[in-house]
Amino acid sequence: MSSREISSSVSAVTDRGEAAEADRSQMLAERAQLGDTEAFGELIGQHRSKAKMWAERMTGDPHMADDIVQDALIRAFLQIGSLHDTSRFLPWLHKIVRNQANMRLRRGGPYKREKPFAAFGLPESEAGSVEWDDLDSVLFHLTRTAANEANNVHNPEESLMRKELYETIHSVLHCLNRKERDIFEACFFKQLSPDEIAAMYQMTTGSIYTYIHRSRQKLRQEHIRVSLGLLPDKGGKTLVKSKLLQLPEWPASDAVMLSFVDRIGHLLAAIGDRRESAELLGLSGFAFRMLISDKTTFADCIYMFDWRQKLRTFMKELGYEVSLLCGQLADSPVPLLGAVERFPVVLPIEEAVIPFIRKAIDAGKPVFYFDTTASRPYVHEWSLIYGYDDEKQSVRLTDVMKPDGKTLAYEDIANNPVRFLASINRIEEHEKPPASRSARDAARRHMAEGSIRQAIEHAKNPRAYRPMTVYLLYTSGLSAYERWIRHMRSDPAIPPNRYGAGQLAASYAQARTYAARYLRNVPFQGEAMRFALLASEAYEQAGEALGEFSAAVPFMRSAEVLSPEQCEKCAVWLEQAKAFEAAAIGYLEKAVDQLEKEKSL
Incomplete structure (x- = not known):
């Protein structure tokens, strides 16, 4: 082969590579416009080095270039919806970087930086x-x-x-x-x-x-x-202190993917009130909960509920009152807007959060905390803060992917775009000597009946959670299965979100398994218990069908796109899971009817 032929061959390979990269960028940009944050992350990972090169070329300063790129990426994230031609993402990003660099160079008038x-x-x-x-x-x-x-x-x-x-x-x-x-x-x-x-x-x-x-x-x-x-x-002068609580072991057998419930379980265990995960999932309603975004299979729907109200009511049922510190930062991209849109706007100052943490930990209680720095493949999860160090200006907290926990600076806690911290105290009436066994059994039956009624109500309500933000819509209950199935059988040109589908399948499959365990242990008798056990069996089968989905689409951070064949298999498993869950709800309704008959006798 001549040198000209070799050069032509290399050029053709380069052109094909650039074309493939352009096609991939366009596909990711289209998904990002639909709200797919994972696709936006992949898009930025693909082009960050180019953005840094542009900024450094304009400023001649690599450190200033880092700041410019960070500002530009935030603006790109907020303005991706304004990009009319997704095939022009790279020139559009270049323009944003150029504008940010020019703004940074103009600051301070003739001094270019800070004014002396x-x-x-x-x-x-x-x-x-x-x-x-x-x-x-x-x-x-x-x-x-x-x-x-x-x-x-x-x-x-x-x-x-x-x-x-x-x-x-x-x-x-x-x-x-x-x-x-x-x-x-x-x-x-x-x-x-x-x-x-x-x-x-x-x-x-x-x-x-x-x-x-x-x-x-x-x-x-x-x-x-x-x-x-x-x-x-x-x-x-300020008083410098530090304290580190020793959390009890939290084995994999106790851990659940729904970290809202998982961290509550670990928090209670840390103060000597260990509860079974099945009990916590059942009483909270999360074992029976199903929510799917109307847009596509985003994982954000796992987090869409009233955090403050749910935490307060659930903990009160368990015998605890809650002190909350919540808010959202101004001028900051806030994740999970549909859940935190009612939070007040707050300032990023350490004095607003660190004393709250110190007070709880000094009393020997970890702090329930929403962490937006969770390790991959997670994006954000609830955690527990169990230590602080004023000298190092840092806190110690759990991380779902790090068994030994991790450290965050006070500044990171203050700058969390979503502020959600909670501490708990035992309600005085629950500190009294335990009541008679019959009274305790009656209380347990009442709580179990309430959770089952809640499960039935949720299953029949297609709009159980309605954000104020009009473009965010979610389908709940049995109708959520239909929404999910439609996403899997949608236009092949717009495939469902693969990362979200994996997390949804894994979370809901596990939840249905725990629903089955919970129902096997409710304190009912006679016919009511028989119907509860039949419902348990149906939930077990629903969990198995969702488990097949989860095995085929494992939960991981990936830009992989599901093929039409994969989507169809998953849709069939969802149809099976829906049929089993519908049967389970029918049995729960019969169990409640039986309980009503027993009350009237």
């Missing part, structure tokens, strides 16, 4: 008395000059605002340690470059950028604290 203090215009008569190597001296003179101007000019508003700015900077600087403050002064006051500062301190340039970033974050949060009056004790 000298640029605020200190009068020449005052300049000679300033100790320019002492930031306190600079701020003192700037504040005094602004105050004098405010008293001597006819339009003092600008001078007063300047005075307030200088006083605020001075009041928040105590949050920096000595080294952070020295680097801060060198960068923002002396206007030295990071390379020059690195040479001064015999550090790497990357470390200097880390110090600058950390100082910015501290100053920003301290400014918020000062504005809200959240000041430290006199002298800036």
Whole structure:
């Protein structure tokens, strides 16, 4: 083969590769527009290096380029719906990166970055008395000059605002340690470059950028604290503490995929109230729950319920009252909007969350926490915070994929876009000596009957959960099976979400297995118990059909697309599961009717 033929062959292979990459990008962009966050993640993973290259080419600064790319990706995520031609995703992303880079380079006017203090215009008569190597001296003179101007000019508003700015900077600087403050002064006051500062301190340039970033974050949060009056004790001193609780072992046999219930079970075990997972799933209603997005097989429907109300009512039934801390951050992409849209908007300040954590852990109780940094293949899950360390500014918490747990910084907890923390206390009436055995049995029957009535009601209600956000719709109960089946048999050009389908199948298959276990142990008698056992058998078979689905589409993070043949097999298993679950609901209705007859005797 000649060199020309080899060159032509290589070019053809390259062209085919680029065409395949373009087709894949278009497919992922189309799925991302439908709300598929996993597809968006794959899309960004494919093009992040290009975005970094563009940003670095414009700025000549690799560290600034990282910040630009992060801002650009957030904007792309929020604006993906405005992309009219999905085949043009790469040029569209390039434009967003370019705009973000231009905005970053324009900040600070002629200084391109932060404006130096000298640029605020200190009068020449005052300049000679300033100790320019002492930031306190600079701020003192700037504040005094602004105050004098405010008293001597006819339009003092600008001078007063300047005075307030200088006083605020001075009041928040105590949050920096000595080294952070020295680097801060060198960068923002002396206007030295990071390379020059690195040479001064015999550090790497990357470390200097880390110090600058950390100082910015501290100053920003301290400014918020000062504005809200959240000041430290006199002298800036605070009591530094740490505590780590020893959680009881939580074997795989006790763990369930629905982490809302799983973490409640572990939390109760940590305070000496161990409960069977089947009991918790049954009493909470999650063993019988089914919800499917009207859009496609997104996994978000697992999380769509009223978190606050469900936690309060369920824990009250178990004998506990709940203290909640919840909210959503402003100007931040909030996951699971349909579940948290009613949460108040909150500020990302540590003082709003860390004292809550300290108080619960100091009392020997872990904190129930919604974690948006869960390890793959999960996106977010509930966890338990079981330790804190003021010196290291970090907490210790569980992670579904890390048996030994993990550590998060206080800053990460404060910046979680979804704030949901809860602590529990035993209700006084439940602390009394146990009632008679007959009274306890009656209470158990009442709770079991309530859970079964709840299961029947949910099965028959196709809209059990309605978000306020109009474009988010979910189908529930037995109707959810029909919705799911339609997704699997939809237009082959728009296949169902593969990652979500895997998590749904695994979660709901396990839930139905636990529904069967729960019903085998309800404290009924006679005909009511016979019908409960028949329902248990039907749920067992529904779980097996869903288990076949789960085995064929295992839960994992993947951009793989389900084939039409796979979709059809799964649809058949869903039809079988629906038939068994419909039979189970029929038996539960008969069990409730029998209980009503027994009451009337």
